[in-house]
Amino acid sequence: MKKSLPDILIIFLLTAATIIFEISLSRLFSYLLSFHFVLIIIAFSILGLGIGQISYAKFYNRMDKALGFWAALPAIAMFLGFSLLLALSKISGSSFNDLGLLAFIVFSIVPFIAIGVVYTFIFERNKRHASTFYAIDLIGAAGGALVSVYLLNTFSLVFVVAIAIALLLVVWAIHAFASKNRYSMALSLLSVAIIILMGLGKDALDIDIPISKDPSKDMYRLMNNPALQSEKLESRWSAFGKTDLVQFTYPDSTVSKTMFIDGAAGTEVVNIDELAKDNIKIRKALSGFPAVFAMNFVNENDKDSVLIIGPGGGIDIAAAYFSGYSYVDAVEVNPSFVQLMEKYNPATFLEKENIKVEVNEGRNFVIKNKGKYDAILLTIPVTKGSRGTDFYGLTENYLFTMEALADYLEGLTENGAIYFTMHGRQEVYKMLANYMELQDRMGIGQKEALKKVYIFSNGMNPVLVIKKTPFEQEIIEEVHRIAHYLELDQDAFYFPYIKQEGLDTIVRNVNYQWFMFDDLIYDISSGTYPHDELWKTASINLRPVSDDSPYFFNYNNGIPDAMATPLWLGIFIIGWFLFNHVNKWKSVSFYEDTAVTAQKKFRVLALLVFLLGFSYILIQGYLFQVLNLKLSSPSQSFSLLLFTFLLGNGMGSLMTRAFKKNLPQKLTVYAALIIIACLVTVYVLLPMWYERLSEFWVAILLLFPSFFVGVPFPLLLRIATSFKEKQIISYLLGISSVAGVAASIFAIVISILYGYSYVFLLGLLGYAVLIVMAYRLKKTEIVQL
Structure with a gap:
């Protein structure tokens, strides 16, 4: 193993750099592109690893003759690919036409292909120690996941990507010195000098990345409005994304500041001290915050404390402050957002003793402060940015599930209320579906449930108010009357206790209908229409949303449009595998004297690897989903979970070094242990400790199943070492990688259609099939016992 030390370092650095680059790309694309494009490109990029591994398997004779070149290629490809991606963002329409999308995919995928080639070469050169190298691979990936957040x-x-490139340059240098090639050694010394210069010139790498010319990005659209003068005051990157503070000057010389997250979800900066100087300014500012109308009717005795989830630029804080609430807590998930506001808007975010702003995930914060707040405000806390590498995981979806609503109600005082400011009527319906289903499960009928609700709208942003206890009729009558006076009776509109009014007449041969209240909601409140018909008969997806399938902003019935291209990619991968499996992997070259037997053995191994790649990702996806809510930051949550899971896998893989005999039997045993460990974790340990779990114990809990999950694949790699053919390990690595990409896509699709619990059960089913297949593996006598 001493001779393998350089290769061990190469694998560790290679996989760490890969994870850092992958997460960095997800942040870049979330800023440059709409989230559905991010989803497509990241899926194709990760596929590049498998393409590189399979390419090496097919052309290893040629590649082995130019290993110096291939060792240098990952760093070169990453540098050129990332540079071209930045350049591409300046081209008009590059983010949304077909040619631009193809260019983004190509520039992203090439570095991963190059990494896949080098990765596979190292494994082939050390196939006798495949399980050890796989463990180092996992530990390197775990380290990359953890350090990427920091x-x-x-x-x-740009500097973070430069660090990933520097790690790949070190890989090149290690390979050059290990191969003792003078020419390569000289170039590798140059690469070390480049790394030093990169460190010294860190500030020069702080490049302002331009947002692509995409009208769907609010920041691009506003900064290119000829009627406005704009100046970007400051930008900050974080694991959450990019936050920009932009100052706009209007034709009348007035000035405002707006913050954007990933170029979208603009929120105007509101300074409490400036508003306090002028009552007209206060009225003008708060007129753009519809929920303040409802807050004015709250009894003064019920204005002790308010919680704001997603305070934006401060309008929510100002509304609560001027509405007379004694204490204001605000939680913002994006640390850069808070840092910029403390710098540019300290009057609202820092200097008031009765206002406290904390960086945290809103729902997690509510759970820890049950029964504390008289009001909870959620004002369109939606960034529509991509988070993590789970492709479709909009952070905000977890704020709008039935379980989240239950948490908010638990977070209220007896007379407290939740104030949802929504984008439109469809969001009101969907949140009402959540609420009605939740009340039904608590044994509360729809008539009583809707006595705790009223809805008003200025025509753009309807406000849904949900009280913990029923409203008093006298208060409702007053609020209803004034809402009409202020023309807050547009679009979605409903108040309990008030009788519906309407017209149904013929005007000039046209049947004209008008109803004061939303007719559907009113009929539910009167009991003439079952509450579940709200979503069962809708033409769009208005079903109640649970933590098991937390896609509140998915209004598609069936598979969302954003998943169409990734789904076709997943189907293509499965089709590619089945085609090769049915055709007995004719692309794989076997020695003539053992061709028939070797081919049969390889088919069994390939099927096991593909099945394992699917099952691994499905189990991982479910475990991450159920544990994510116990952590306080989405980006840090993902990195901590990924680090722990990969570390546990690596520990399990290292253990397989001690296995000498009966490998198929051990594969059977550990596949069974994975099923047992996952069931015990999910249905015994997690329910038992859920309320008391801290981030540390979440990590410890995840180590238990992940340790066993890390055992089967290195066992299969060890079994594959019995083949004489050099390319077998390469093919199996490639098959595993592409299976993982397909599994990630199908995990999202299944969770959208049926829920993550089905993803979990399918993963367990995969391991159960693996047990049966392992028995077949024993019968083929692949392993020389």
Whole structure:
């Protein structure tokens, strides 16, 4: 193993750099593109690893003759690919036409292909120690996942990518010195000098990445409005994304500041001290915050404390402050957002003793402060940015599930209320579906449930108010009357206790209908229409949303449009595998004297690897989903969970070094242990400790199943070492990688259609099939016992 030390270092650095680059790309694309494009490109990029591994398997004779070149290629490809991606963002329409999308995919995928080639070569050169190298691979990936959060929160995105490139340059240098090639050694010394210069010139790498010319990005649209003068005051990258503070000057010389997250979800900066100087300014500012109308009717005795989830630029804080609430707590998930506001808007975010702003995930914060607040405000806390590498995981979806609503109600005082400011009527319906289903499960009928609700709208942003206890009729009558006076009776509109009014007449041969209240909601409140018909008969998806399938903003019935291209990619991968399996992997070259037997053995191994790649990702996806809510930051949550899971896998893989005999039997045993460990974790340990779990114990809990999950694949790699053919390990690595990409896509699709619990059960089913297949593996006598 001493001779393998350089290769061990190469694998560790290679996989760490890969994870850092992958997460950095997800942050870059979330800023440059709409989230559905991010989803497509990241899926194709990760596929690049499998393409590189399979390419090496097919052309290893040629590649082995130019290993110096291939060792240098990952760093070169990453540098050129990332540079071209930045350049591409300046081209008009590059983010949304077909040619631009193809260019983004190509520039992203090439570095991963190059990494896949080098990765596979190292495994082939050390196939006798495959399980050890697989463990180092997992530990390197775990380290990359953990350090990426720190790097992205500390440095600019360009510098973080430069660090990933530097790690790949070190890989090149190690390979050059290990091969004792003078020419390569000289170039590798140059690469070390480049790394030093990069460190010294860190500030020069703090490049302002331009947002692509995409009209769907609010910041691009506003900064290119000829009627406005704009100036970007400051930008900050973090693991959450990019936050920009932009100052706009209007034709009348007035000035405002707006913050954007990933170029979208603009929120105007509101300074409490400036508003306090002028009552007209207060009225003008608060007129753009519809929920303040409802807050004015709250009894003064019920204005002790308010919680704001997603305070934006401060309008929510100002509304609560001027509405007379004694204490204001605000939680913002994006640390850069808070840092910029403390710098540019300290009057609202820092200097008031009765206002406290904390960086945290809103729902997690509510759970820890049950029964404390007289009001909870959620004012369109939606960034529509991509988070993590789970492709479709909009952070905000977890704020709008039935379980989240239950948490908010638990967080209220007896007379407290929740104030949801929504985008439109469809969001009101969907949240009402959540609420009605939740009340039904608590044994509360729809008539009583809707006595705790009223809805008003200015025509753009309807406000849904949900009280913990029923409203008093006298108060409702007053609020209803004034809502009409202020023309807050547009679009979605409903108040309990008030009788519906309407017209149904013929005007000039046209049947004209008008109803004061939303007719559907009113009929539910009167009991003439079952509450579940609200979503069962809708033409769009208005079903109640649970933590098991937390896609509140998915209004598609069936598979969302954003998943169409990734789904076709997943189907293509499965089709590719089945085609090769049915055709007995004719692309794989076997020695003539053992061709028939070897081919049969390889088919069994390939099927096991593909099945394992699917099952692994499905189990991982479910475990991450159920544990994510116990952590306080989405980006840090993902990195901590990924680090722990990969570390546990690596520990399990290292253990397989001690296995000498009966490998198929051990594969059977550990596949069974995975099923047992996952069932015990999910249905015994997690329910038992859920309320008391801290971040540390979440990590410890995840180590238990992940340890066993890390055992089967290195066992299969060890079994594959019995083949004489050099390319077998390469093919199996490639098959595993592409299976993982397909599994990630199908995990999202299944969770959208049926829920993550089905993802979990399918993963367990995969391991159960693996047990049966392992028995077949024993019968083929692949392993020389």
